[in-house]
Amino acid sequence: MWDDLWTDARLVTMQGAGLGVIEPGAIAVKDGVTAWLGPMSGLPATGAKRRHDAGGRFILPGFVDAHTHLVFAGERIGEFERQLGGATRRELAAEGGGILFTMRETRGASEDALVASATPRLRRLMSEGVTTIEIKSGYGLDLESELRMLRAARRLGRENGVRVVTSFLGAHVIPPEYTGRSADYLDHLARTVLPAAMAEGLVDICDGGIEGLAIREEDMLRLYRAAQAAGLPIKGHTDQYGDVGGGGTLARLGALSADHLEYVSEASVIDMAKAGTVAMLLPGSTLFLNEPRRPPLEWFRRHGVEMALATNCNPGSSPTLSPLLVLALGCSFFRMTPVEALRAYTVVAAKAAGLAGRIGELRPGLPADFVLWEIGQPAELCYWLGGAPPREVVQAGLPRP
Incomplete structure (x- = not known):
């Protein structure tokens, strides 16, 4: 029965x-x-x-929100107001704002505090049909804080009855104590932080960034290869601010997804198609940052790259808590069809979360x-x-x- x-x-x-x-x-x-x-x-x-x-x-x-930074401490509403007044992200970062502000706040927060602040955000997402959510670390940027973030993410799943996939994003940016030492920091992540997180069963995916900024690509690749050697799938933020070939690099590594992709080249898209790497599109960031560039949907369609959508919920570039808004933006802003958008938040998002054939249908x-x-x-x-x-x-x- x-x-x-x-x-x-x-x-x-x-x-x-x-x-x-x-x-x-x-x-x-x-x-x-x-x-x-x-x-x-x-x-x-x-x-x-x-x-x-x-x-x-x-x-x-149920919706699969496969790219979020849900766990963090500290709001950046003041920065938002200053940006509206003309301040640039570079100026704010030079003053200690941006991700490094969130890092300081997150390092100072207990696990209980992180769970308490993230729970209302999670429940808002759940209220609009999310049944699986990916949550990244990446605002701690040291051993104890990264582990604390991942423990908080696991607790959020248990305490709220929602499936949580965790991504290790220690390579979000370079923390102040490693300024100018990308290789040393990535080695520290590969040898110490990631193994500790895996030993506690806190990690499902290894995330990172290939953007041609503070983290050198060759250093990021060492972390990715260490993760894969330990049995973890990978994904990455890339080609958001310019074409650095990151979509192709991630595809050649067999990544689950390449995320953002506003400036991805057609050559990289072809590599993604061959590898089955999902294009993770994040229109909340494009809207909030008032970015003029859109991901090249015509190339994704032409070459058969599957597209996913997510909120990218985070305090700096996408304070978005509405999957329904993201669906609408995917169509009206990025010009997806409704069929593409709905699949992008369910069955294709499941693939981007490493759960293809297990959820999303x-x-x-x-x-x-x-x-x-x-x-x-x-x-x-x-x-x-x-x-x-x-x-x-x-x-x-x-x-x-």
């Missing part, structure tokens, strides 16, 4: 190349896993402990993570600039309170 059965639904399965809509359909859950789904006409006679009438509503897989055998929406058609989720909240979110078969 099934535990729960939802009937009279319009299922958006994300199977195949499109949305994979089944209507009218039904979805059955047993032990937190999707046990059966299909058209109402083929519904087996198997009984269910609880039946739910979906009332013709659309059911989509409605399919028997996968966790029953799905959302019931009060919409007339799936594209409506991309139409409104921050639309209505979902009717119901189901995580591992259980409706959220």
Whole structure:
């Protein structure tokens, strides 16, 4: 007997190349896993402990927010106001602002404080249908603070009933104590910090940056290779401010995703297509920073590179807590189609999070993570600039309170 059965639904399965809509359909859950789904006409006679009438509503897989910096201490609203008045990011950094401000605040925060400050942000994301979230370290930039951030991320998942994927981003920037010593800092990460984090089971992915800035590419590659030797997949921030060939470099390393990509070259896109590396697009940053450049969607389409979307929630360049806004920006700002955008936040985002074939779809055998929406058609989720909240979110078969 099934535990729960939802009937009279319009299922958006994300199977195949499109949305994979089944209507009218039904979805059955047993032990937190999707046990059966299909058209109402083929519904087996198997009984269910609880039946739910979906009332013709659309059911989509839960959103996968696969690029966030959710755990941090300290707001940067003052910097935001100063930027509106004409201050540049370079000027703010020279005054001790930017990422280094967040680093100082985060180093001074306890694990409990980090969890307490991140919980409202996480719950806001969950309220708009997020059932899986990737959370990066990278604001501690020393052994104890990086581990504290990752412990906080794991706790957030346990305490809020949401799936959390953690990414080690110790190579976010160079901390002050290693100024001018990129090689020494990356060696420290590879030999000390990353192994310590892995020993505690705190890391799922190794992230980093290839941007031609303070961290030299050859140093970043040593950390990536150490991570891969230890069995970790990798991803990276790259080609955001100029074409440094980072998309291609990450593809040749077999990275899960290359993220940002406003200035990526077509040669790098071709390499990404060959490797199956996802293009992670972050329109919240482009909007907030008022950047004129957009990622080259026509190249991604031409060469068959899959595209993902995420909030990139962080205090400096994307203080974004709305997946629905990101979907809308992906379409109106980056000119994605609604089908591309919805797949980008579910099945393709799952691939970028290292969970391809395990979440992001409605399919028997996968966790029953799905959302019931009060919409007339799936594209409506991309139409409104921050639309209505979902009717119901189901995580591992259980409706959220």
